[in-house]
Amino acid sequence: MDYFLTEDQKMIKELSRQIADEKIMPARAELDEKEEFPWEIIKVLASSDLMGLCYPEEYGGLGGGTFENCLAVEEISRACIGVSVCFAGTGLGAYPILLFGSEDQKKRYLPDIASGRKLAAFGLTEANAGSDASGIQTSAVLDGDEYVINGTKQWITGGGEAEIYTVIVMTDKSRGSRGASALIVEKGTPGFTFGIKEKKMGIRASATTELVFSNCRVPRDNLIGKAGIGFIVSMRVLDRTRPGIGAQAIGLSQGALDTAVSYARERKQFGKPIISFQAVQHMLADMAIQTEAARALVYSACRFIDSGAKNISKVSAMSKVFSSDVAMKVTVDAVQVLGGYGYMRDYPVEKMMRDAKILQIYEGTNQIQRNVIGQELIKEYAGKKDNR
Amino acid sequence: MNVIVCVKQVPETTGVKINKDTNTLIREGTKGIINPFDMYAVEEGLRIKEKLGGEVIALSMGPPQADEALREVVSYGVDGAVLLSDRAFAGADTLATSRTLAKGVEKVGEFGLIICGKQAIDGDTAQVGPGIAERLDIPYVAFVRKIREISNHTLVVERMMDDGYDVLEVTLPALITVVKEINEPRMPSLRGKMKAKSVDIPVWGISELGISEEEVGLKGSATQVIKIFTPQRHGNREMLEGSVERQVDQLVSRLDGMKII
Numbered sequence: 001m002d003y004f005l006t007e008d009q010k011m012i013k014e015l016s017r018q019i020a021d022e023k024i025m026p027a028r029a030e031l032d033e034k035e036e037f038p039w040e041i042i043k044v045l046a047s048s049d050l051m052g053l054c055y056p057e058e059y060g061g062l063g064g065g066t067f068e069n070c071l072a073v074e075e076i077s078r079a080c081i082g083v084s085v086c087f088a089g090t091g092l093g094a095y096p097i098l099l100f101g102s103e104d105q106k107k108r109y110l111p112d113i114a115s116g117r118k119l120a121a122f123g124l125t126e127a128n129a130g131s132d133a134s135g136i137q138t139s140a141v142l143d144g145d146e147y148v149i150n151g152t153k154q155w156i157t158g159g160g161e162a163e164i165y166t167v168i169v170m171t172d173k174s175r176g177s178r179g180a181s182a183l184i185v186e187k188g189t190p191g192f193t194f195g196i197k198e199k200k201m202g203i204r205a206s207a208t209t210e211l212v213f214s215n216c217r218v219p220r221d222n223l224i225g226k227a228g229i230g231f232i233v234s235m236r237v238l239d240r241t242r243p244g245i246g247a248q249a250i251g252l253s254q255g256a257l258d259t260a261v262s263y264a265r266e267r268k269q270f271g272k273p274i275i276s277f278q279a280v281q282h283m284l285a286d287m288a289i290q291t292e293a294a295r296a297l298v299y300s301a302c303r304f305i306d307s308g309a310k311n312i313s314k315v316s317a318m319s320k321v322f323s324s325d326v327a328m329k330v331t332v333d334a335v336q337v338l339g340g341y342g343y344m345r346d347y348p349v350e351k352m353m354r355d356a357k358i359l360q361i362y363e364g365t366n367q368i369q370r371n372v373i374g375q376e377l378i379k380e381y382a383g384k385k386d387n388r
Numbered sequence: 389m390n391v392i393v394c395v396k397q398v399p400e401t402t403g404v405k406i407n408k409d410t411n412t413l414i415r416e417g418t419k420g421i422i423n424p425f426d427m428y429a430v431e432e433g434l435r436i437k438e439k440l441g442g443e444v445i446a447l448s449m450g451p452p453q454a455d456e457a458l459r460e461v462v463s464y465g466v467d468g469a470v471l472l473s474d475r476a477f478a479g480a481d482t483l484a485t486s487r488t489l490a491k492g493v494e495k496v497g498e499f500g501l502i503i504c505g506k507q508a509i510d511g512d513t514a515q516v517g518p519g520i521a522e523r524l525d526i527p528y529v530a531f532v533r534k535i536r537e538i539s540n541h542t543l544v545v546e547r548m549m550d551d552g553y554d555v556l557e558v559t560l561p562a563l564i565t566v567v568k569e570i571n572e573p574r575m576p577s578l579r580g581k582m583k584a585k586s587v588d589i590p591v592w593g594i595s596e597l598g599i600s601e602e603e604v605g606l607k608g609s610a611t612q613v614i615k616i617f618t619p620q621r622h623g624n625r626e627m628l629e630g631s632v633e634r635q636v637d638q639l640v641s642r643l644d645g646m647k648i649i
Binding site for chain 1: 576577585
């Protein structure tokens with residue numbers, strides 16, 4: 001399929017693919033097995049300028065948008081989404097600063113993030129606040145010119161490895177979700193520590209930890225935007241980053257399809273390659289149809305967002321939910337095509353299947369995404385004449 | 389310190405086909421790649437630049453399409469590139485090639501070090517690097533596996549040998565040819581790839597180099613290829629045994645019997 005990418009976009013895809021093929025594919029099994037953060041690969045991505053794709057040139061980036069970033073995420077994900085979540089996670093941490101930060105905050109943090117010298121991470125989820133972000137209990141109380149933070153964030157991607165954290169905290173509990181604010185906290189700030197590294201089913205190359213705040217003091221200047229907009233910051237940021245999960249999903253699906261097709265061409269049963277059997281062909285065909293449909297939706301969502309459109313929540317959620325459901329199905333089917341070999345760790349598809357599950361869960365479960373889409377439908381149709 | 393890196397575009401070996409009548413490579417339609425050994429030369433040049441400053445300039449002699457190879461090395465971070473290309477250069481052997489490249493180096497200007505891959509995977513001669521140094525009358529070290537020290541005036545290197553390595557110190561300017569053990573080439577960068585698309589790569593022919601047609605290409609070559617063939621394998625061999633003296637005696641009498649000595 002030709003998606004009429006620009007020359008620069010083709011270049012991004014080509015470079016990301018080269019790094020995925022030469023640096024990530026040979027390392028992915030070991031990174032998964034050892035649950036090791038892929039610093040070597042992050043350094044390669046940084047020196048290749050890919051960490052700076054979506055930041056303006058004035059902050060050391062390449063001036064691209066959501067689409068450019070997603071093209072890189074897709075190609076990296078073809079090899080390993082454990083690595084691509086490390087790549088994309090830093091973007092998630094940086095977006096609150098990019099979208100809502102002051103000029104001073106942008107100048108202070110974005111060049112280091114865009115060059116890949118430092119990674120960023122986003123801290124929203126807590127033990128009792130996941131899908132329901134209004135249940136946040138981590139608090140930040142203003143004391144003179146400093147906020148004093150107390151509480152624990154859970155399952156934070158990049159925890160311990162990133163240097164710059166954007167954290168959603170309650171600055172006014174009495175106002176519920178309107179009392180939430182976004183603060184920047186740097187690694188090494190007294191009172192800020194990390195809990196244990198979680199043991200996960202998949203995406204094991206990435207680090208997931210608790211962020212523990214105990215009378216952690218940060219300057220008032222670290223407040224992103226103004227007090228009380230933390231919930232809006234989160235929603236706006238996630239609206240822009242969800243197609244990134246879609247991009248992970250289509251890359252992963254493509255990787256699984258590639259493996260399944262090449263295996264089916266080689267594997268012989270009853271004297272013939274199994275790809276000659278209609279039962280196998282139909283499975284592969286369905287995998288290809290779904291992957292391509294997901295890609296078309298993710299690309300369209302990215303282009304819509306980059307056009308400057310305001311009402312992006314629905315299409316952003318659609319691109320995430322559809323392609324992550326596709327990735328789950330495609331990877332399960334890839335294991336089926338490979339049969340017994342597919343279940344063994346000698347082949348990459350069992351890892352792909354384990355990895356795929358998280359895509360339906362993080363950055364808002366697929367059930368929450370459907371809520372978002374449903375709410376948007378209600379709003380849209382409320383204003384329309386009945387045209388049955 | 390400026391570094392000049394010589395690169396050659398070669399056919400990708402996996403796609404190469406041989407013309408059965410002439411035993412020569414069929415180059416039409418095969419994809420050109422950068423000679424893999426030259427990538428180590430490029431990487432080493434970039435590392436020296438990162439350490440000592442200056443520029444890395446890539447130089448290649450080849451047909452017009454070798455422009456692609458030079459653009460590719462620019463994407464890895466090379467500052468500039470020059471293509472030596474002229475119909476008169478066709479059919480050059482290693483003598484004529486090193487003469488032409490040496491002229492190119494002189495025209496590029498001041499440099500501290502020239503780096504070449506140890507050999508090209510198509511010709512496999514390993515002669516062009518040393519040939520350039522001879523023409524320029526500068527010291528050279530072939531098969532360098534490590535640069536131990538480098539300053540603007542001297543260079544200490546390890547030269548790979550069959551049974552170990554030599555440590556050599558040379559004064560600059562000099563030329564080295566490098567083996568794959570020397571480094572791990574980096575990935576290209578996006579900014580490099582963007583630059584590669586638009587960078588101006590000058591093409592220098594005989595008039596720009598101030599060299600006569602007699603010195604280059606087939607006319608300037610000391611070797612002429614008469615025929616290329618696959619040698620027949622002769623399976624006959626014999627191991628001589630016993631003490632060294634006995635083995636030597638046996639060998640001498642065999643060679644004598646075969647009228648070789």
